[in-house]
Amino acid sequence: LSLHPVSVLVLKVNEVSLGIEVRGEDLAVALQAEELSLQQLGTVGLWQFLHGQCSDISFQESSALKTDHIRPAVGLRFEAGPGAAVHSPLATQNGFLHFLLRGCDLELFTSVLNGLGPFLEDEEIPVVVPMKIELLHSRITLKDDIPPIYPTSPGPVPITLAMEHVVLKRSDDGVFHIGAPAQDRPSAEVPKSEKRQSAKEQMFLVxxxxxxxxxxxxxxxxxxxxxxxxxxxxxxxxxxxxxxxxxxxxxxxxx
Missing domain, CATH: 1.20.5 (Single alpha-helices involved in coiled-coils or other helix-helix interfaces)
Incomplete structure (x- = not known):
């Protein structure tokens, strides 16, 4: 048990707001945080982690500035019910998830990403939840913390992904689509459901x-x-x- 390695990632959010809206059969749950930071301990022994013997690593401040209430660093909104049909037909049954990450500069170890696989495994095939993920003015740096095979190897170079505004959508068939925001596309390509949505700054608040x-x-x-x-x-x-x-x-x- 003491030698069993685990990958540890701690997320810290400040000034969290939560809102729940119920109208008839429609349900909406919105959560937002103005600041996001994380602490990575990398791969450590399970016994060492459980007994708090890990070295104290300060949190990375992933939000450069403290945002106001209308521009959260992290936004999460889940809708279910007949009203969610504006997003997709399947959303009325399985719900619709909208996630927003804004102005964050994150650094992730590959050991953390590798540890997500077993964490997400299940004995049953998960249901398809339509979703929309937006990344605005964010940077994600991937660092390989796995020991090199050859002692003389200088190690891999970190990879940085800088995103001005990227939209990742999951349709009812489970396929993920990467595209541009609605305002960057020709008007003929913008679905009517997106045109009717309220301003982006208000979408995560009740x-x-x-x-x-x-x-x-x-x-x-x-x-x-x-x-x-x-x-x-x-x-x-x-x-x-x-x-x-x-x-x-x-x-x-x-x-």
């Missing part, structure tokens, strides 16, 4: 008084559209019944 007031203003228009849709559906059903009656005049056995 609606504020101003945002709620905007929703109240849009309510009559939405109610009118709903009435028109219901009327169109009723007219279509009446036309369907009329056509069925007309067909049965010539073919009584038609079903």
């Amino acid at each position: 609606p504020t008084e101003e945002a709620f007031g905007q929703l109240v203003k849009e309510l009559p228009t939405l109610q009118k559209e709903l009435r028109e849709t219901k009327q169109a559906l009723a007219d279509a059903n009446q036309e369907k019944d009329r056509l069925l009656q007309e067909i049965r005049k010539y073919n009584p056995l038609f079903e």
